[in-house]
Amino acid sequence: MTRDIIHAPAAGLDFRKLYGHQQSVAIRANGLIFVSGMVAVDPETGERLHGSVTSEAHRIFQNLKLILESAGSSLAQIVQVHAFIYDRIEYDVLNRVYEKYFVAQPPARTVWSVKIESGFKVQLDAVAVAQ
Amino acid sequence: MSTKREIIQPKNANLNVSKNFNLPHSPGVRAGGFIFLSGMVSIDAATGERAMGTVASETRQILSNMAHMLESAGSAMNKVVKVNVLLYDMLEWDNMNRVYREFFPVDPPARTTCGVQLAGGLKVEIECIALA
Numbered sequence: 001m002t003r004d005i006i007h008a009p010a011a012g013l014d015f016r017k018l019y020g021h022q023q024s025v026a027i028r029a030n031g032l033i034f035v036s037g038m039v040a041v042d043p044e045t046g047e048r049l050h051g052s053v054t055s056e057a058h059r060i061f062q063n064l065k066l067i068l069e070s071a072g073s074s075l076a077q078i079v080q081v082h083a084f085i086y087d088r089i090e091y092d093v094l095n096r097v098y099e100k101y102f103v104a105q106p107p108a109r110t111v112w113s114v115k116i117e118s119g120f121k122v123q124l125d126a127v128a129v130a131q
Numbered sequence: 132m133s134t135k136r137e138i139i140q141p142k143n144a145n146l147n148v149s150k151n152f153n154l155p156h157s158p159g160v161r162a163g164g165f166i167f168l169s170g171m172v173s174i175d176a177a178t179g180e181r182a183m184g185t186v187a188s189e190t191r192q193i194l195s196n197m198a199h200m201l202e203s204a205g206s207a208m209n210k211v212v213k214v215n216v217l218l219y220d221m222l223e224w225d226n227m228n229r230v231y232r233e234f235f236p237v238d239p240p241a242r243t244t245c246g247v248q249l250a251g252g253l254k255v256e257i258e259c260i261a262l263a
Binding site for chain 1: 134135136138149154155156157158159160162163164165167168169170215217245247248249250256258260
Protein backbone atom coordinates (compact mmCIF):
# COMPACT_ATOMS: atom_id res chain seq x y z
CA MET A 1 0.00 0.00 0.00
CA THR A 2 1.50 3.33 -0.96
CA ARG A 3 1.42 6.64 0.82
CA ASP A 4 1.68 9.53 -1.60
CA ILE A 5 2.52 13.09 -0.62
CA ILE A 6 0.22 15.71 -2.18
CA HIS A 7 2.24 18.84 -2.86
CA ALA A 8 0.94 22.40 -2.53
CA PRO A 9 -0.77 23.39 -5.81
CA ALA A 10 0.12 27.05 -5.20
CA ALA A 11 3.12 28.60 -3.46
CA GLY A 12 1.04 30.23 -0.74
CA LEU A 13 -0.35 26.90 0.42
CA ASP A 14 3.04 25.40 1.22
CA PHE A 15 2.91 26.00 4.99
CA ARG A 16 5.99 23.85 5.47
CA LYS A 17 8.11 26.16 3.36
CA LEU A 18 6.43 29.44 4.35
CA TYR A 19 5.83 28.97 8.04
CA GLY A 20 7.97 25.98 8.99
CA HIS A 21 5.00 23.77 9.78
CA GLN A 22 6.38 20.25 9.81
CA GLN A 23 3.52 18.79 7.81
CA SER A 24 2.50 17.90 4.27
CA VAL A 25 -0.39 19.63 2.57
CA ALA A 26 -2.10 16.28 2.15
CA ILE A 27 -1.46 12.55 1.95
CA ARG A 28 -3.12 10.05 -0.35
CA ALA A 29 -3.43 6.53 1.03
CA ASN A 30 -5.74 3.59 0.39
CA GLY A 31 -8.09 5.57 -1.87
CA LEU A 32 -8.47 8.47 0.54
CA ILE A 33 -6.86 11.90 0.76
CA PHE A 34 -6.12 13.34 4.20
CA VAL A 35 -5.75 17.13 4.08
CA SER A 36 -3.94 19.05 6.82
CA GLY A 37 -5.78 21.79 8.69
CA MET A 38 -6.30 24.72 6.32
CA VAL A 39 -6.53 28.34 7.35
CA ALA A 40 -7.34 31.57 5.47
CA VAL A 41 -4.21 32.43 3.51
CA ASP A 42 -3.74 33.93 0.07
CA PRO A 43 -2.94 30.89 -2.13
CA GLU A 44 -0.42 32.83 -4.20
CA THR A 45 1.50 34.69 -1.50
CA GLY A 46 0.72 32.82 1.70
CA GLU A 47 -0.29 36.09 3.36
CA ARG A 48 -2.55 35.46 6.33
CA LEU A 49 -6.03 36.82 5.60
CA HIS A 50 -7.47 37.29 9.06
CA GLY A 51 -11.10 38.30 8.88
CA SER A 52 -14.53 37.24 9.99
CA VAL A 53 -15.62 33.63 10.36
CA THR A 54 -17.46 34.16 7.06
CA SER A 55 -14.51 35.55 5.10
CA GLU A 56 -12.05 33.06 6.52
CA ALA A 57 -14.34 30.10 5.80
CA HIS A 58 -14.86 31.17 2.18
CA ARG A 59 -11.10 31.49 1.66
CA ILE A 60 -10.45 28.12 3.27
CA PHE A 61 -12.96 26.39 1.00
CA GLN A 62 -11.30 27.98 -2.04
CA ASN A 63 -7.93 26.70 -0.83
CA LEU A 64 -9.26 23.22 -0.10
CA LYS A 65 -10.78 23.18 -3.59
CA LEU A 66 -7.37 23.97 -5.11
CA ILE A 67 -5.66 21.23 -3.12
CA LEU A 68 -8.27 18.55 -3.73
CA GLU A 69 -8.63 19.31 -7.43
CA SER A 70 -4.85 19.26 -7.89
CA ALA A 71 -4.96 15.75 -6.42
CA GLY A 72 -7.79 14.62 -8.71
CA SER A 73 -10.50 14.93 -6.05
CA SER A 74 -13.01 17.69 -5.28
CA LEU A 75 -15.03 19.33 -2.51
CA ALA A 76 -17.94 17.05 -3.42
CA GLN A 77 -15.76 14.03 -2.64
CA ILE A 78 -15.08 15.05 0.95
CA VAL A 79 -16.24 12.43 3.45
CA GLN A 80 -15.31 14.01 6.77
CA VAL A 81 -14.53 17.50 8.03
CA HIS A 82 -13.20 18.75 11.33
CA ALA A 83 -14.29 22.36 11.60
CA PHE A 84 -12.34 24.26 14.23
CA ILE A 85 -13.81 27.62 15.29
CA TYR A 86 -12.45 30.04 17.85
CA ASP A 87 -15.77 30.51 19.66
CA ARG A 88 -18.91 28.39 19.76
CA ILE A 89 -21.01 31.52 19.59
CA GLU A 90 -20.17 31.74 15.86
CA TYR A 91 -21.42 28.20 15.12
CA ASP A 92 -24.33 29.43 13.02
CA VAL A 93 -22.14 31.94 11.18
CA LEU A 94 -19.92 29.06 10.12
CA ASN A 95 -22.89 26.95 9.07
CA ARG A 96 -24.23 29.63 6.75
CA VAL A 97 -21.01 29.63 4.74
CA TYR A 98 -20.48 25.92 5.07
CA GLU A 99 -23.84 24.94 3.59
CA LYS A 100 -23.08 26.88 0.39
CA TYR A 101 -20.28 24.42 -0.39
CA PHE A 102 -22.21 21.23 0.36
CA VAL A 103 -25.66 21.56 -1.14
CA ALA A 104 -26.46 17.83 -1.17
CA GLN A 105 -25.04 14.86 0.71
CA PRO A 106 -22.67 16.84 2.94
CA PRO A 107 -19.71 15.12 4.64
CA ALA A 108 -19.66 13.87 8.21
CA ARG A 109 -18.55 16.75 10.42
CA THR A 110 -17.64 17.69 13.96
CA VAL A 111 -17.20 21.30 15.07
CA TRP A 112 -14.50 21.88 17.67
CA SER A 113 -14.38 25.19 19.52
CA VAL A 114 -10.69 25.62 20.21
CA LYS A 115 -7.75 28.02 20.06
CA ILE A 116 -6.44 28.25 16.48
CA GLU A 117 -2.92 29.17 15.36
CA SER A 118 -2.03 32.81 14.67
CA GLY A 119 -5.35 34.21 15.80
CA PHE A 120 -7.39 32.68 13.00
CA LYS A 121 -11.10 32.17 13.61
CA VAL A 122 -11.57 29.09 11.49
CA GLN A 123 -9.56 26.04 10.47
CA LEU A 124 -10.85 23.10 8.44
CA ASP A 125 -9.29 19.72 7.84
CA ALA A 126 -10.75 17.09 5.56
CA VAL A 127 -10.70 13.48 4.41
CA ALA A 128 -11.83 12.99 0.82
CA VAL A 129 -12.20 10.17 -1.64
CA ALA A 130 -9.30 10.18 -4.11
CA GLN A 131 -10.36 9.84 -7.72
CA MET B 132 -8.43 3.84 -7.83
CA SER B 133 -12.15 4.36 -7.67
CA THR B 134 -13.76 4.67 -4.28
CA LYS B 135 -17.43 5.15 -3.62
CA ARG B 136 -18.80 7.70 -1.19
CA GLU B 137 -22.10 6.72 0.44
CA ILE B 138 -24.16 8.59 3.02
CA ILE B 139 -25.06 6.68 6.20
CA GLN B 140 -28.43 7.17 7.91
CA PRO B 141 -29.60 5.75 11.27
CA LYS B 142 -32.53 3.32 11.09
CA ASN B 143 -34.13 5.27 13.96
CA ALA B 144 -35.03 8.60 12.31
CA ASN B 145 -35.03 10.29 15.74
CA LEU B 146 -31.25 9.99 15.69
CA ASN B 147 -30.85 11.78 12.37
CA VAL B 148 -29.69 15.02 13.97
CA SER B 149 -28.40 16.36 10.63
CA LYS B 150 -31.92 16.30 9.26
CA ASN B 151 -33.94 16.98 12.42
CA PHE B 152 -31.88 20.03 13.41
CA ASN B 153 -31.29 21.11 9.79
CA LEU B 154 -27.50 21.03 10.04
CA PRO B 155 -25.13 21.02 7.05
CA HIS B 156 -23.62 17.59 7.65
CA SER B 157 -24.57 13.96 7.17
CA PRO B 158 -24.87 11.47 10.05
CA GLY B 159 -22.05 9.49 8.47
CA VAL B 160 -20.26 8.68 5.25
CA ARG B 161 -18.87 5.35 4.06
CA ALA B 162 -15.75 5.53 1.88
CA GLY B 163 -12.50 3.65 1.38
CA GLY B 164 -13.52 0.76 3.62
CA PHE B 165 -14.29 3.05 6.55
CA ILE B 166 -17.32 4.74 8.08
CA PHE B 167 -16.83 8.33 9.26
CA LEU B 168 -19.48 9.49 11.77
CA SER B 169 -20.24 13.11 12.54
CA GLY B 170 -19.87 14.23 16.12
CA MET B 171 -22.78 12.93 18.17
CA VAL B 172 -24.35 14.60 21.17
CA SER B 173 -26.80 13.13 23.68
CA ILE B 174 -30.13 12.63 21.91
CA ASP B 175 -33.11 10.77 23.39
CA ALA B 176 -33.63 7.88 20.97
CA ALA B 177 -37.36 7.82 21.73
CA THR B 178 -38.08 11.51 21.08
CA GLY B 179 -35.16 12.94 19.11
CA GLU B 180 -34.74 15.72 21.68
CA ARG B 181 -31.46 16.70 23.29
CA ALA B 182 -30.98 14.75 26.51
CA MET B 183 -28.90 17.00 28.73
CA GLY B 184 -27.59 15.32 31.84
CA THR B 185 -24.39 14.40 33.57
CA VAL B 186 -21.21 13.52 31.71
CA ALA B 187 -21.93 9.89 32.59
CA SER B 188 -25.53 9.91 31.33
CA GLU B 189 -24.66 11.81 28.16
CA THR B 190 -21.74 9.51 27.39
CA ARG B 191 -23.98 6.46 27.85
CA GLN B 192 -26.69 7.90 25.60
CA ILE B 193 -24.21 8.91 22.89
CA LEU B 194 -22.41 5.57 22.79
CA SER B 195 -25.69 3.70 22.77
CA ASN B 196 -26.81 5.84 19.81
CA MET B 197 -23.40 5.37 18.17
CA ALA B 198 -23.85 1.59 18.32
CA HIS B 199 -27.22 2.00 16.61
CA MET B 200 -25.71 4.29 13.97
CA LEU B 201 -22.90 1.85 13.17
CA GLU B 202 -25.23 -1.15 13.14
CA SER B 203 -27.56 0.73 10.77
CA ALA B 204 -24.59 0.90 8.39
CA GLY B 205 -23.55 -2.74 8.81
CA SER B 206 -20.69 -1.96 11.18
CA ALA B 207 -20.40 -2.30 14.95
CA MET B 208 -18.72 -0.89 18.04
CA ASN B 209 -16.01 -3.56 17.92
CA LYS B 210 -15.03 -2.28 14.48
CA VAL B 211 -14.32 1.26 15.67
CA VAL B 212 -10.71 2.26 15.01
CA LYS B 213 -10.56 5.87 16.23
CA VAL B 214 -12.65 7.96 18.59
CA ASN B 215 -12.50 11.67 19.38
CA VAL B 216 -14.22 12.72 22.61
CA LEU B 217 -15.04 16.40 23.19
CA LEU B 218 -15.74 17.28 26.81
CA TYR B 219 -16.96 20.59 28.22
CA ASP B 220 -14.49 20.29 31.09
CA MET B 221 -11.50 17.98 31.40
CA LEU B 222 -12.13 17.76 35.15
CA GLU B 223 -14.90 15.32 34.21
CA TRP B 224 -12.59 13.09 32.17
CA ASP B 225 -12.94 10.18 34.56
CA ASN B 226 -16.73 10.39 34.59
CA MET B 227 -16.67 9.94 30.81
CA ASN B 228 -14.03 7.22 30.94
CA ARG B 229 -15.90 5.05 33.45
CA VAL B 230 -18.93 4.81 31.17
CA TYR B 231 -16.82 4.61 28.02
CA ARG B 232 -15.14 1.42 29.17
CA GLU B 233 -18.53 -0.36 29.33
CA PHE B 234 -18.89 0.10 25.57
CA PHE B 235 -15.33 -0.85 24.62
CA PRO B 236 -14.45 -3.56 27.20
CA VAL B 237 -11.68 -5.26 25.19
CA ASP B 238 -9.08 -3.96 22.71
CA PRO B 239 -10.52 -0.42 22.72
CA PRO B 240 -10.04 1.90 19.72
CA ALA B 241 -7.45 4.66 19.49
CA ARG B 242 -8.86 7.75 21.20
CA THR B 243 -8.23 11.43 21.78
CA THR B 244 -10.09 13.49 24.40
CA CYS B 245 -10.17 17.30 24.37
CA GLY B 246 -11.75 19.92 26.55
CA VAL B 247 -13.74 22.33 24.34
CA GLN B 248 -16.75 24.65 24.34
CA LEU B 249 -19.94 22.74 23.50
CA ALA B 250 -23.26 24.25 22.46
CA GLY B 251 -26.62 24.18 24.14
CA GLY B 252 -25.49 23.16 27.59
CA LEU B 253 -24.35 19.75 26.39
CA LYS B 254 -21.35 18.24 28.11
CA VAL B 255 -20.11 15.57 25.73
CA GLU B 256 -19.71 15.09 21.98
CA ILE B 257 -18.19 11.95 20.41
CA GLU B 258 -17.21 11.11 16.83
CA CYS B 259 -15.60 7.99 15.39
CA ILE B 260 -14.14 6.22 12.40
CA ALA B 261 -15.00 2.53 12.05
CA LEU B 262 -14.32 -0.25 9.60
CA ALA B 263 -17.23 -0.47 7.17
